[in-house]
Amino acid sequence: MANETKNRKGMMVTPELCIGCRACQVACKSWNQLPGTKTTNNGTYQNPPDLNSTAFNLIRYNEVPGQENPVRWLFVSRRCMHCEEAGCMTICPTGAIYRTADGAVAVNRDKCIGCKLCTNACPFDVPRYDAENKMTKCHQCSDRTAAGMLPACVKTCPTGALKYGDRDEMIKTAKSDGFKTIYGEQDLSGLGTVYAFKDEPKLYGMKENPTIPGSVVFWHTYLKPLSFIGLGGVVAAAAIHYLAIGPHKEKEEV
């Protein structure tokens, strides 16, 4: 499954730099022409509560106990991780989900049949479906980056909490800047959205050891080849039987 994309581009998220202004959420809606959704106050500034078909990114308002203050607010951008081993891409029955030259994972609306298998194979519960049952999610602004522009959310981010660029270089820089943990450096052969953390990923509400569901891996590695090789094998066996032993002959039956 893994095949390292050369000069892979990526997104670096640094919650310590984020001020929770959510300009990224607005920029994404603006560039992708997505309407707002009506939500209700549920006791947090996080809004909308989770990704939806018109919200490809959001800032999670993660509250953890702090040392100086009773509450430490960690603003963590949630979006598609653009996994190198992407469960969504593996399971999709039409090839609607594809990888761009920069290593992002994007979806071709016309090919999507709305089967909703991808959301179940995604370790991060990212794919959502619009009114026509077409899969929607962050595409790392592949339409902008292909034209040499920054992703809309990155372009608008006033603090540098969101960066876009050469994945390896951004990881190197974050490490030399003293960030202890780079979330997503190795997971699923390397995520395209990586996070620079000062503490354990758990504190930031990140999923530890994300994996593609076992049944999907089993299906991909064994069942798919079996169906193909099996068909060829049986047809070949029939041909060999016909030539070597030959068809049933009436006379020999007593």
Next chain:
Amino acid sequence: MAEIVRKSSVDEILNHWILAGSCILLMITGFAFLFHMEAVASVFGGFNTMKEVHNWGGVVFTLSMLYSMRHYLKDAFEYDADDAQWFKVAGGYLSHKVKVPPMGKYNPGQKLYYLAVVGAGIAIALSGFAIWFMKDNGTIMLLAHLVHNVAFCIFVLAVPVHIYLGTLANPGTFKLMVSGTLPLEEAKRRYPKWMKAAGKM
């Protein structure tokens, strides 16, 4: 004129071809999904319309499979000592010299094939409908996806063998699914126990 006996009824023949046609259609479209075959999808007008063909083909297949039970299910559960012996000589398919025991209307290979079709058929139908209609239950979706594909592998292995044995490997068998009849003398030679039970021998 030689006496003719009927082995397959008219409704059985009709249903067989509905079952076979829908199954092959489902296998072709299923393979096209599995390996993202654009060329096959375009024959059906793209992936979206191919999905409709696959889903509704599944409905036809399910109904046809259920209907076929009235033709084969009872026989498929009955095995005797001759059937055991049939397996020992591999049905005579590996050598023309062995003596094949006398058979009834169906040999045990055919009976097991039918059970495989019904077993895998029920599994592929239930899981297919789950993928179609239970999209919002993640556990069921993943389970159904797995079951659908395991059952698919059983079909892929079993169906070509059945086609080979029903045509090239056994000359004269194919017409049993076209006209449904054969001369009495031939029936006595091939299905002695069935003919005895029918009082013709």
